Amino acid sequence: MSRSNLDLVNECDGFPYYQVDPDLFAASISTYYELRVQNRDYALGYLLPSVAEVFRGIPHWHIDDDERILTLTEGTDAASRSAAVQTTFLALRTTGHFKVLDKWRDELYPVYGRQKELLFNVERSASPLLGVVTYGVHLTAYVVKDGEMKIWIPRRARTKQTYGGMLDNAVAGGIASGESAFECLVRECGEEASLPEDLVRSRVKTAGCVTYFYIRDERAGGETRLLQPECQYVYDLELTEDVIPKPGDEEVEEFCLWTVDEVKAAMAKGEFKPNCAIVMLDFFIRHGVLTAESEKDYIEIVARVHRRFEFPTL
Amino acid sequence: MSRSNLDLVNECDGFPYYQVDPDLFAASISTYYELRVQNRDYALGYLLPSVAEVFRGIPHWHIDDDERILTLTEGTDAASRSAAVQTTFLALRTTGHFKVLDKWRDELYPVYGRQKELLFNVERSASPLLGVVTYGVHLTAYVVKDGEMKIWIPRRARTKQTYGGMLDNAVAGGIASGESAFECLVRECGEEASLPEDLVRSRVKTAGCVTYFYIRDERAGGETRLLQPECQYVYDLELTEDVIPKPGDEEVEEFCLWTVDEVKAAMAKGEFKPNCAIVMLDFFIRHGVLTAESEKDYIEIVARVHRRFEFPTL
Numbered sequence: 001m002s003r004s005n006l007d008l009v010n011e012c013d014g015f016p017y018y019q020v021d022p023d024l025f026a027a028s029i030s031t032y033y034e035l036r037v038q039n040r041d042y043a044l045g046y047l048l049p050s051v052a053e054v055f056r057g058i059p060h061w062h063i064d065d066d067e068r069i070l071t072l073t074e075g076t077d078a079a080s081r082s083a084a085v086q087t088t089f090l091a092l093r094t095t096g097h098f099k100v101l102d103k104w105r106d107e108l109y110p111v112y113g114r115q116k117e118l119l120f121n122v123e124r125s126a127s128p129l130l131g132v133v134t135y136g137v138h139l140t141a142y143v144v145k146d147g148e149m150k151i152w153i154p155r156r157a158r159t160k161q162t163y164g165g166m167l168d169n170a171v172a173g174g175i176a177s178g179e180s181a182f183e184c185l186v187r188e189c190g191e192e193a194s195l196p197e198d199l200v201r202s203r204v205k206t207a208g209c210v211t212y213f214y215i216r217d218e219r220a221g222g223e224t225r226l227l228q229p230e231c232q233y234v235y236d237l238e239l240t241e242d243v244i245p246k247p248g249d250e251e252v253e254e255f256c257l258w259t260v261d262e263v264k265a266a267m268a269k270g271e272f273k274p275n276c277a278i279v280m281l282d283f284f285i286r287h288g289v290l291t292a293e294s295e296k297d298y299i300e301i302v303a304r305v306h307r308r309f310e311f312p313t314l
Numbered sequence: 315m316s317r318s319n320l321d322l323v324n325e326c327d328g329f330p331y332y333q334v335d336p337d338l339f340a341a342s343i344s345t346y347y348e349l350r351v352q353n354r355d356y357a358l359g360y361l362l363p364s365v366a367e368v369f370r371g372i373p374h375w376h377i378d379d380d381e382r383i384l385t386l387t388e389g390t391d392a393a394s395r396s397a398a399v400q401t402t403f404l405a406l407r408t409t410g411h412f413k414v415l416d417k418w419r420d421e422l423y424p425v426y427g428r429q430k431e432l433l434f435n436v437e438r439s440a441s442p443l444l445g446v447v448t449y450g451v452h453l454t455a456y457v458v459k460d461g462e463m464k465i466w467i468p469r470r471a472r473t474k475q476t477y478g479g480m481l482d483n484a485v486a487g488g489i490a491s492g493e494s495a496f497e498c499l500v501r502e503c504g505e506e507a508s509l510p511e512d513l514v515r516s517r518v519k520t521a522g523c524v525t526y527f528y529i530r531d532e533r534a535g536g537e538t539r540l541l542q543p544e545c546q547y548v549y550d551l552e553l554t555e556d557v558i559p560k561p562g563d564e565e566v567e568e569f570c571l572w573t574v575d576e577v578k579a580a581m582a583k584g585e586f587k588p589n590c591a592i593v594m595l596d597f598f599i600r601h602g603v604l605t606a607e608s609e610k611d612y613i614e615i616v617a618r619v620h621r622r623f624e625f626p627t628l
Contacts (some may be wrong), residue, residue, distance in 0.1 A: 181606040189461055287521075299525065310334060314613060
């Protein structure tokens with residue numbers, strides 16, 4: 001069945017909004033636990049009760065069932081909190097409590113407080129368990145010839161455990177703690193699309209960010225229903241015809257140069273990884289492919305792909 | 315005192331967010347009345363109690379003080395509802411109840427329901443009394459020479475009653491009921507900047523929309539604290555050096571061609587009309603002038619200028 005662009009947004013930004021449906025929001029919220037750190041009286045993320053339950057009795061953590069709050073009680077600075085978090089997840093990995101930890105990445109993601117201070121780092125594969133905001137970069141590479149735009153679209157390897165065989169953005173990757181968005185982008189452009197560093201540095205355009213509140217399904221691998229609020233910095237790169245992106249690793253099967261209509265058709269068939277479809281929608285809006293006249297849900301789509309989170313962000 | 319870009323956003327998007335501060339939101343909300351129409355159980359806007367009070371006893375309206383809801387009870391279709399609304403505001407204009415009605419425009423703004431159906435039209439000057447979403451177009455015109463961008467910035471006539479002497483976007487205007495965003499833009503480009511229609515139609519780029527929830531102050535004229543949720547469709551127009559925008563009416567004093575740094579400096583000094591500063595921020599984000607590395611409040615700014623409203627939009 002054909003998906004509308006708003007369907008694609010709903011698939012990626014699935015967490016309810018208070019201002020649109022207070023009852024649904026309240027019903028959802030009441031099933032989760034808030035994640036906090038000691039001496040900060042605000043939420044950093046939401047956890048499933050089944051996840052929060054596992055922290056009961058683990059040193060460094062306190063669970064308040066009445067208020068539904070899980071608090072990291074250990075540590076007074078980023079280093080000591082990070083150490084406690086790492087100890088916890090290394091142990092939980094060993095005990096096999098969570099399937100998502102089977103894909104341990106040995107890569108740290110940052111979690112920030114309201115003053116934009118780093119509160120702690122957490123192993124990447126563990127971040128959806130805590131429901132904290134994570135950060136990444138997505139690049140759309142395109143060619144304009146005789147006034148017609150074509151877009152480079154990679155297909156993910158069918159053997160990939162997460163979203164195997166689905167369509168992606170030209171380059172995408174997570175930003176590790178301490179890395180800047182732009183340097184992450186330059187690195188990923190080399191690794192994922194074999195794009196020369198000097199070309200990227202001189203030609204790429206920073207174009208904003210998309211933010212959405214994703215609820216993980218089976219395609220993400222591991223536990224489902226985990227909450228994943230994400231911020232993806234978006235970049236555009238107009239390439240000349242002689243530059244051909246090439247997969248730099250096993251993660252991408254092939255790059256295809258598609259017309260806008262071909263991309264739209266694949267989106268409507270649900271062939272894109274959900275957050276990559278959102279990045280394409282943002283690109284289409286910024287480049288006038290989608291307009292107020294051509295897209296019936298224009299205003300809602302623009303607002304939804306730039307969600308304001310209840311959690312602090314960088 | 316110098317304003318940060320987030321200060322500029324706060325000035326324009328001043329209504330609280332539930333998800334960030336539920337208590338502040340609840341305190342604000344509890345002071346307003348919801349606007350509804352018969353047989354639609356959702357809000358179309360918020361009214362000040364002092365405004366809602368005036369509707370007490372006026373035919374076609376029902377005020378529920380317990381639930382704090384003002385309902386338009388007359389009419390079963392857009393035509394009959396619009397007639398009732400018009401009758402009401404013509405009378406209130408005559409009685410001199412509201413200062414904002416002194417600037418009667420004889421121009422109708424549309425109010426939509428959740429199915430994007432037109433519920434009624436309302437005289438433009440009356441729309442902030444009802445607190446309904448209004449729609450407009452804003453154009454940023456710029457020139458790129460030797461790799462440096464310069465932006466055409468008009469200064470509003472100092473004699474103008476609203477935001478007199480402040481800086482504006484190259485072209486801006488409200489979309490009347492029945493008019494498309496793009497046709498409105500083309501018309502305003504001619505009226506406000508004397509830009510040739512064929513140039514606009516062939517060169518202008520549709521680039522999204524900004525949405526924000528403005529609380530009117532004395533600079534807007536008339537009653538203060540009125541609520542004004544707005545959607546501005548944004549457009550970019552790159553001009554060659556030989557095209558000079560010229561004021562088409564008395565509303566603009568002059569157009570200046572400024573460097574990005576000059577524009578930023580004027581923004582920091584608070585010289586821009588609040589919603590025009592927001593449009594400039596969105597332009598700067600889309601064009602890579604503001605980046606994740608250079609703007610400390612990047613993510614919040616991007617989300618805030620694309621607010622999702624609790625009211626239906628087109």
